[in-house]
Amino acid sequence: xxxxxxxxxxxxxxxxxxxxxxxxxxxxxxxxxxxxxxxxxxxxxxxxxxxxxxxxxxxxxxxxxxxxxxxxxxxxxxxxxxxxxxxxxxxxxxxxxxxxxxxxxxxxxxxxxxxxxxxxxxxxxxxxxxxxxxxxxxxxxxxxxxxxxxxxxxxxxxxxxxxxxxxxxxxxxxxxxxxxxxxxxxxxxxxxxxxxxxxxxxxxxxxxxxxxxxxxxxxxxxxxxxxxxxxxxxxxxxxxxxxxxxxxxxxxxxxxxxxxxxxxxxxxxxxxxxxxxxxxxxxxxxxxxxxxxxxxxxxxxxxxxxxxxxxxxxxxxxxxxx
Amino acid sequence: xxxxxxxxxxxxxxxxxxxxxxxxxxxxxxxxxxxxxxxxxxxxxxxxxxxxxxxxxxxxxxxxxxxxxxxxxxxxxxxxxxxxxxxxxxxxxxxxxxxxxxxxxxxxxxxxxxxxxxxxxxxxxxxxxxxxxxxxxxxxxxxxxxxxxxxxxxxxxxxxxxxxxxxxxxxxxxxxxxxxxxxxxxxxxxxxxxxxxxxxxxxxxxxxxxxxxxxxxxxxxxxxxxxxxxxxxxxxxxxxxxxxxxxxxxxxxxxxxxxxxxxxxxxxxxxxxxxxxxxxxxxxxxxxxxxxxxxxxxxxxxxxxxxxxxxxxxxxxxxxxxxx
Numbered sequence: 178x179x180x181x182x183x184x185x186x187x188x189x190x191x192x193x194x195x196x197x198x199x200x201x202x203x204x205x206x207x208x209x210x211x212x213x214x215x216x217x218x219x220x221x222x223x224x225x226x227x228x229x230x231x232x233x234x235x236x237x238x239x240x241x242x243x244x245x246x247x248x249x250x251x252x253x254x255x256x257x258x259x260x261x262x263x264x265x266x267x268x269x270x271x272x273x274x275x276x277x278x279x280x281x282x283x284x285x286x287x288x289x290x291x292x293x294x295x296x297x298x299x300x301x302x303x304x305x306x307x308x309x310x311x312x313x314x315x316x317x318x319x320x321x322x323x324x325x326x327x328x329x330x331x332x333x334x335x336x337x338x339x340x341x342x343x344x345x346x347x348x349x350x351x352x353x354x355x356x357x358x359x360x361x362x363x364x365x366x367x368x369x370x371x372x373x374x375x376x377x378x379x380x381x382x383x384x385x386x387x388x389x390x391x392x393x394x395x396x397x398x399x400x401x402x403x404x405x406x407x408x409x410x411x412x413x414x415x416x417x418x419x420x421x422x423x424x425x426x427x428x429x430x431x432x433x434x435x436x437x438x439x440x441x442x443x444x445x446x447x448x449x450x451x452x453x454x455x456x457x458x459x460x461x462x463x464x465x466x467x468x469x470x471x472x473x474x475x476x477x478x479x480x481x482x483x484x485x486x487x488x489x490x491x492x493x494x495x496x497x498x499x
Numbered sequence: 500x501x502x503x504x505x506x507x508x509x510x511x512x513x514x515x516x517x518x519x520x521x522x523x524x525x526x527x528x529x530x531x532x533x534x535x536x537x538x539x540x541x542x543x544x545x546x547x548x549x550x551x552x553x554x555x556x557x558x559x560x561x562x563x564x565x566x567x568x569x570x571x572x573x574x575x576x577x578x579x580x581x582x583x584x585x586x587x588x589x590x591x592x593x594x595x596x597x598x599x600x601x602x603x604x605x606x607x608x609x610x611x612x613x614x615x616x617x618x619x620x621x622x623x624x625x626x627x628x629x630x631x632x633x634x635x636x637x638x639x640x641x642x643x644x645x646x647x648x649x650x651x652x653x654x655x656x657x658x659x660x661x662x663x664x665x666x667x668x669x670x671x672x673x674x675x676x677x678x679x680x681x682x683x684x685x686x687x688x689x690x691x692x693x694x695x696x697x698x699x700x701x702x703x704x705x706x707x708x709x710x711x712x713x714x715x716x717x718x719x720x721x722x723x724x725x726x727x728x729x730x731x732x733x734x735x736x737x738x739x740x741x742x743x744x745x746x747x748x749x750x751x752x753x754x755x756x757x758x759x760x761x762x763x764x765x766x767x768x769x770x771x772x773x774x775x776x777x778x779x780x781x782x783x784x785x786x787x788x789x790x791x792x793x794x795x796x797x798x799x800x801x802x803x804x805x806x807x808x809x810x811x812x813x814x815x816x817x818x819x820x821x822x823x
Contacts, residue, residue, distance in 0.1 A: 184808070187546070188548060188549050189548045189549050189550050191804050192549065195804075196800060196803045196804065199803055199804070199806045199808055200803060200806070202806075202808050203806050203808070206808075212808055212809070213808070213809050213810070213811055214808040214809070214810050214811070215810070215811050216810070216812075217546070218545075218546065218548045218818075219812050219813060219816070220813055221813070221817035221818045223543070224509075224539075224540070224595060224596040224597035224600065225590060225595065225596065226510070226511050226540045227510050227511050227514065227588050227590065227595070228511050244817065245813045245817060248811070248813055252811050264549045266547060266549065266603045266606055267602055267603060267606060267659040267662065267663075268659060268740065268741070269656070269659070271546055271547065271549075271599075271603055272546045272547065272596060272597075272599035272600030272601070272602060272603040272604070273545075273546025273547075273596075273600065274546075275593075275596040275599040275600070276546065276595075276596025276597060276599065276600055277596070278591060278596065279590045279591060279595055279596040282590050282591055323782055323785060324778070324781065324782065324785070325781055325784070325785055326778070326781060328738075328743050328769075329778060331729060331738075331740035331741075331743070332656075332740050336593065336652070336656070339591040339592060339593065342591065343591075356785060358782060358785045358786050358789055359786060359789040359790075359793075360800075361796060361797055361799075361800030361801070361804075362789045362792075362796055362800075363796075363800075364796040364797075364799035364800040364803060365789075365792050365795060365796035365799075370799075370803075397732075398732075399730055399731055399732045406729050406730055406731050407652075407727055407728075407729060407730075407740060408727070408728055408729075408730040408737075409647075409648075409651050409726050409727060409728075410719050410726055410727075410728045410730065410737060410748070410756065410758055411719060411726050411756075412719060412756070412757045412758060413755055413756070413757065414755070414756055415753075415754040415755055415756065416756075417728075417730060417756065418648055418651065419651075420592070420651040420652050420727055421592075421651075423648040423649070423651065427754060428748060428750050428756055429750060430748060430749070430750055433735050434733050434734065434735060435730065435731075435732070435733065435734055435735070435736075435737070435748055436732065436733070437730065437732060449648075458644070458646070458649060461644065461645055461646055462643055462644060462678060465643070465644075465645050465676055465678060466678055466679060468676075468682075468685065469678075469679050469682060472682075472685045475684070475685075476681040476682070476684045476685060477681070479681075479684040480513070480518070480681050480684060483513065483517070483518045483521045483522070484513055486521050486524075486525060488506070488521070488524055488528070488534045488535060488536045489534070489535045489536070490535070490536055490537070490538070491505070491535050491536065491537040491572070491573075491576045492541055492572075493541060493542050493543070493569035493572045493573075494569075494571075494572045
C-alpha cells in the first residue's frame with residue numbers, strides 16, 4: 178500500500194513554511210509516498226470551547242462545532258506521516274496551531290478510548306470512534322521565524338507536542354528555521370532546504386516501521402524522550418520536570434556546567450506518551466471527578482450567585498462583510 | 500473618572516473560568532469599578548497568517564487586518580479597559596488556543612515599543628492613544644488535573660498575551676483539580692484568591708508602572724514569576740523562555756535545587772521597552788538583508804513554489820476576508 182504523507186502549513190500561501198513543507202513533501206514523494214498539502218488558513222477551525230459534548234456516549238469523540246474540522250481531520254486520519262509547519266509569531270507556534278491542537282484532546286486519546294472499552298475494538302467502533310485513530314503515524318515539526326536571535330524562537334517546537342500527543346504520533350525530527358522574515362527568504366539558507374528534504378525522506382523511511390525501530394533524527398536536546406529543553410524548575414525541589422514529557426531528572430553541576438540525569442528505570446513509563454502514563458492520567462482525572470457527587474449540592478448552591486450576577490456583557494458587533 | 504475592568508473568559512458559559520472571573524469582577528465592582536465580561540467563545544477570531552498587511556500604513560495609524568471577523572470589537576473593549584482579568588482553561592498542559600489566537604493578532608501590530616519608535620505615543624500622532632495606556636492585569640488558569648505535571652505550561656505561555664501591550668501583571672491564580680463546571684467552588688481558597696485578584700487589579704488601575712505591585716507567588720523567574728526554564732545540557736545557566744533572564748542553578752548536598760538570579764542583569768528582560776525596540780531593529784536589519792540578497796533567494800523560492808503538490812481545500816470558504 179502506498180504511504181501517505183500530509184503537510185500542513187500554518188503561514189501564508191507561498192510563504193516560508195509552505196516552501197519548506199513543499200520541499201519535504203517533494204522528497205517524500207521521490208521516496209514513493211503519495212503527498213498532500215493543506216494550507217491551514219483555508220480551513221475554518223474554531224477553538225475548543227470545553228463543552229465536553231465530544232465525551233457523550235455514542236458520539237465517538239465528535240465535536241459539535243460547525244466548521245471545517247471533519248475534512249481536516251479526515252486527511253490526518255488518512256495520512257501515515259504528517260509534517261506540521263508553523264511560523265513563529267510570538268516565540269512559539271501560531272494561535273491557529275494551538276487552537277487546532279486543543280481539538281485533538283481527550284476525544285482522540287486513543288489509549289484511554291481503548292482502555293475504557295476494555296480493549297475491545299468492536300466496542301470502540303460501536304461507540305462511534307473512527308478506528309483510524311489507532312493507525313501508527315509518524316510526524317515532524319517545522320518552525321519558521323524572522324528573527325536572527327534564537328531566543329525569539331524559545332518555544333518554537335517545544336510547544337508543538339500538544340498536537341501529536343493524544344493520537345501518539347511518533348515525532349522523528351524537527352527543524353527550526355530562523356532568519357526568514359520575507360516570504361521566500363528561507364531559500365537563502367541551503368541548510369534549511371536540505372534539512373526539509375531530509376525530513377521528507379526520514380518520514381518516508383519511518384512510515385510502517387515497528388515502534389522499536391523508529392529513530393529520532395534531530396538534535397539530542399536535554400530531555401532524552403522529547404529532545405526539548407523546556408523544564409519546570411521550582412526552587413527547593415529535588416528534580417526538574419520536562420514540560421512536554423513530564424519526566425523528572427536530577428541535576429548536578431560539574432565545573433559550573435549543568436548536567437541532568439534521568440533514571441530510565443523509573444522514568445521510561447512516566448513519560449507522557451506511554452500507554453501506562455496516559456491511562457494513569459485518565460484514572461487520576463476520573464478519580465477526582467468522584468469528588469463531584471458528595472459536593473454537588475454545595476456547589477450548586479454557591480453557583481447560583483454567579484449565574485445571577487449579570488455584568489455588562491461584551492458581544493461581537495456587526496461585521497463589515499457579513 | 501471611573502476605573503474600567505474587563506474580564507475575559509476563554510472557557511464555557513458559567514464554567515469554572517467564568518465563575519472565578521465573576522468573583523474578581525464582583526469584588527472590583529464593589530470598590531467602584533465599571534466592569535464588563537467578555538466570553539471569548541462568543542467571538543469568531545481568525546488566526547494571524549503573517550501577511551504583514553497590518554504593518555503597511557504604519558505612519559498613519561494602524562491598518563485593519565485582512566480578516567473580517569470579531570477582533571475589532573474585542574480590541575476596542577480591551578483598549579478601553581484600565582484593568583484586565585483573563586481566565587482560560589488548561590486543555591493540553593497550557594492555556595487554551597483561543598487566547599493564543601488573540602495574542603498573535605495583538606502581536607507586533609500593537610507592540611508599544613515599535614509604535615513608540617515611530618512616534619506613535621506623541622500627542623500629535625494618529626495612533627489610538629489608548630494603546631500606550633498602562634493596564635493592570637491578572638491571569639487565571641483552570642485545569643482538571645491533580646498532577647501539576649499536567650499543567651506544566653499552565654500559566655507561562657500567558658506571557659505571549661501579556662507581551663506586546665505590556666500588560667502589567669499584578670497577580671496570578673492557577674486553579675487545578677477543577678474539572679466539571681462549578682468544581683472550582685469546592686475549593687474555597689480559589690474563590691478567595693479570585694476575589695483578592697479583583698481587588699488588586701482595581702487598586703493598580705491607573706497606577707504608574709514603577710509603583711505597581713505584584714502580589715502573587717515569587718516563582719522561579721524574578722521577572723515573570725513562572726517556573727518554566729530553558730535548560731540545556733552542559734550550559735552554565737538556565738534561561739526564562741519568556742523574559743530571557745539567566746540564572747545559575749545551585750544544587751545543595753541533599754539534591755535541593757535553587758535558581759539564583761542575584762547576579763543576573765534583570766534590567767534588560769524581554770518585556771522592557773529597550774529590548775522590545777531592539778528586537779524591532781533586529782528584524783529590520785534582517786529585512787534589509789532580505790532585500791539585499793533578494794537576487795539570490797528569490798529565484799530559488801519561486802522554483803520551490805512551483806513544486807506541484809495536490810492541495811486539499813474545503814468546498815466553500817467559511818471565513819470571510821475583508822474587501823478592498
